[in-house]
Amino acid sequence: MPKIMLADNLDALRGMPDGHADLIYIDPPFNTGRTQRRTRIRTRRTSHGEGGDRTGFQGARYETTAVGTRRFDDRFDDYLAFLGPRLVEAYRVLAPHGSFYLHVDYREVHHCRLFLDDLFGPDHLLNEIIWAYDYGARPKTRWPAKHDNILFYVKDLSNYTFNVDEIERIPYMAPGLVGPEKAARGKLPTDTWWHTIVPTSGAERTGYPTQKPLGILRRIITASSNPGDLVLDFFAGSGTTGMAAHELGRDFILVDNNPEALEVMAKRFESVSGVRWEGLDLPDGTEAGAWRTR
Structure with missing residues (x-):
């Protein structure tokens, strides 16, 4: 059953059994040193x-x-002092055949990679995915930073899910060089993903800071899980991971300790039946929409 929790994610993780999640994706704060608005x-x-x-x-x-x-x-004085215990718990909660995706940016990716190499083993890093986009300010004193990093680890190199035939294909940049049949089929995405941000005026926009596009999560969940699997996101934010999991027939657990995130998710999931809500102090059987109006 899908579940959304208002809780400290470290406490929530410690309450989960070993090997509980088939896929974990997290998009923690990037430690920019600013208040995101x-x-x-x-x-x-x-x-x-x-x-x-x-x-x-x-x-x-x-x-x-x-x-x-x-x-x-x-903003965190010591980013890994905050994130490290949560990564250790995530490793425990991840199933033996499970996959783990950490979405971070250039400020902390090198520290996180060294930590995860120790946790999973350096050979268990299958990809460092670059999500490239094009929006926002263009400073004149350096190359504008227009990408995020997504580290992809697996627990067992001989037993993990990667549904290569289910991943959506993308157009060839030079279709005339590959012939009409290949051009019509498209190619498998590489470890560099060109994808727009959530459009400002699009129906997908929730108004939550740092919201990630559904297209990015659909690709990850399609590739690294199967229908009926459990997808966990313990920095859930606007709930994009859960929405993509629901669309693709996966179960999900979302955790966040920000009441504003829960307000966004309550509105986003009010048409999704069967969602359990924890930590909201609502009467049994109360629908998610009550969180917005209580």
């Missing part, structure tokens, strides 16, 4: 094309109003 706005077209604070199509004027800001602190 995402402000949602509402726009209203002004009358007679006057006033407002922004211009739209064909010169129409619009007035914007902030309707809410979500935030969390992303």
Whole structure:
């Protein structure tokens, strides 16, 4: 049964049995040293094309109003002192045939890789995936940083899931060089993934800071789990991992200790039946939507 928990993830992990999860994906805070914020706005077209604070199509004027800001602190004096105990517990909770994905950025990836090499064994790192995107500021004093790192480890090199035939194919960059049959089929993605961020005005957008695209999680879950498997994300944020798992017929456990994250997930999963909610102090049988209004 899918489950969403409001809890400290270290406590939650310690309450899980050995080998419980078939796939673990986490996207912990990146230790940027900043408070991450995402402000949602509402726009209203002004009358007679006057006033407002922004211009739209064909010169129409619009007035914007902030309707809410979500935030969390992303700063740690010793990142691995915070993350390390959680990685150790995750290794214990991961099934013997399981796969583990750690999504992080250039500030901490080297420290995390050395830690995970000790935990899993350096040969058990199958890939360092680069998720490349193109958005945001472009500093003039260095090359703009436009990628994240995703470390992919397995517990057992001779027994793990990788559904190569189920992974969506991508277009060849030079289809004329491979012939029409191969061009029509497309190619397997490499360890460099070009994928847009969540569109600002797209239906997928929840307003939660650092929300990751469903397409990234669909690819990971499709490749490294099977229908009916249990997917665990203990830095759940906006719940993208759980939504992708649900779409693909997997079970899931999501954990986060930020009430704002639970508010986002409650809205996102209100049409998903059978979700258990823990740590919310709600009466038995209460639907997820009650979390938003309590």
